[in-house]
Amino acid sequence: MPLIRLGDTGEVAAALPHLLGFRPTESVVLVALRGTGGSRVGLTVRADLPRPADAAALARALAAKLATDDPAAVLLAVVSEAPDRPWTPVPHDAAGPGPDADLPHRDLVHEVVLALDAHDVPVREALLVRAGRWWDYDCPYPCCAPGAGTPLPGGASPLAAAAVAGGAVLAADRDALAARIAPPAGGAGAAAMAEACLRAGREHATRLRAAGRSVLAGECHAAVADAVAACRPGPATAATRLPDARVARVLWALTLTEVRDRALATALGEDAAAAEVLWTECTRRAPVPLDCVPATLLAVSAWLRGDGATANVALDRALAADPGATLPRLLAEGLAACLPPAELRVLISDSLTSGQDAR
Template identity: 80%
Template sequence: MQRPPIPVIRLGGTGEVAAALPHLLGFRPAESVVLVSLRGPGGSQVGLTVRADLPPPGSAAALARALAARVVTDEPDAVLLAVVSEAPDRALPPVLPVGSGAVEAWPELPHRDVVHEVVLALDGRDVPVREALLVRGGRWWDYDCPYACCEPGAGTPVPAGASPLAAAAVAAGAVLAPDRAALAARIAPPDGPAAAAMAEACLSAGRVHAGRLRASGRAAVAAEASTLVVDAAAACRPGPATAGARLSDARVAEVLWALTLSEVRDRALGLALGDDAPAAEVLWTECTRRAPVPLDGPPATLLAVSAWLRGDGATANVALDRAMAADPDAPLPQLLADGLAACLPPAQLRALISETLAPDPRSAGAG
């Protein structure tokens, strides 16, 4: 059975979108430019969200073009642009009216150059910017609003409380991180005695794995290893039977060596499409966090797929960084990273995985 699609979330006013940015990204952005695809009646349906660090001076145009190219893959009716920055208001040069001295200039909101370039880049692709916001210090401003509430130094408080998007994210199992570094920290390897114990468990499991390959052959070992991985995922299912349980180092090591076989990785990839997808993501997270290099590459890749299918591009990116660091020459992590950078929708990734794992009808009856 396939997992249900990611629920459609419709946000209300501009302030609600500003409050939802961390949940759309999976972490609290800082010094960032964010584009949110808007679709549906009145542009109230949130689609793809893309983010980048605010660019250095002179680089706004290039960044704007790159972000525009990514967000238009979602075929938006419009885009909401948000600049998240704690930069102060920008003081303009004094104005010199005819026949008088210098007059104090009115300050303006920061990063207007970035906003300008993003609007131009999207206009070149026939996509309008519905609103352009600055989010700063718990308040938001509309760059185009002429009223006092959006004057520099004013702003409107970002709404507090749980939003529909926050509730949906929690229901889907998402955990909001304070920043992108915190996402990476969730799967960072241990150090000290924990790392030494895990390394010893992996050495022991590796010797056993190699012995089984010599004695029984790859096909037999792959079949046993696939069952081992499925059972380990089942042990990670939420519920009273597994509450407070933690996979032992020895069991994690067995899973890590099982995933070195491509046949086992293929079956493990299929877990992301079924009812055990949440449990599998827990298993990949635990294996990635505790695995020594280079055994962390396969579970990190599987974690990226699970997160991506759940709509969590931020976690998927972090996991792919880990996978490519473990094995820079591994083709699948790089292909996935290219797809994620091109904003391949989770539904298309799901279809590609299903097609890849489907049995070849030409082989039916062969043997």
């Protein structure tokens, strides 16, 4: 990842969609600030704005997650189109934006500050982002009065340019992110894919009986490796779509645990990007429950490159397909606990080196 410098508070506020992978709405976002003086952006966590009665519990949960990144400080942002409200100061306020009106969601900000203080993590800035402008909840000057605010920086930011260069596509919201891997909503395409999977399943079972699991696993691994190669970027693969029959063979191949684990190893190698393309395509087109394993592999690939939002929606898809599956459940627990990508990489590498399956 390139080193991107965000020059001021407005740039950080404008960068929130790129830190999350989608444009947040009605959200509370916490950005860990690490390094000397808190100059480096670390873990970013987000949640929907809670009901007032749930604000304290949510604040404690978010603070516990962010504390796993050992931040020097935190930038807190509330993204909301809620209107201003009558001025109701809370006990910690020495001054406010004015006696007649107040920024919305100040009570939630207060709860988050208290929750982070319990972990000895200071809040460097608490911002409201609304209608293309930003406010500082603690700023006593006219620029942060409820009717004022500072415009978010315009144009393409360095972070946005770096994200595009790295292949990231910003989603409109979390639902749009999930829609990228959503199954087709019926129609001839879905029916054809289902039929291809039935044929491939019969062939898979016949071959298992005839040749045995060890031979079949070798053949299945070769099929997956060939499909990954077909997804490598370049003129030969540009604008191509894997046939249904080939995707179906990959889906059945991944039902073998040993093949799945070897496929998992591709996330650690030079074919990681090509593999993620394949897992995305398989997840999008697979019928339930064959979508569980590719969705799990997609989650690992996204997580290892720092895209926690895509990893979350992929694990949601995997667990919806097979609620009892062990690996996606464990991964979901690790992601909820904010396990860093580097630690996940070590865990995968160690499990593959030891010869144990990744369960």
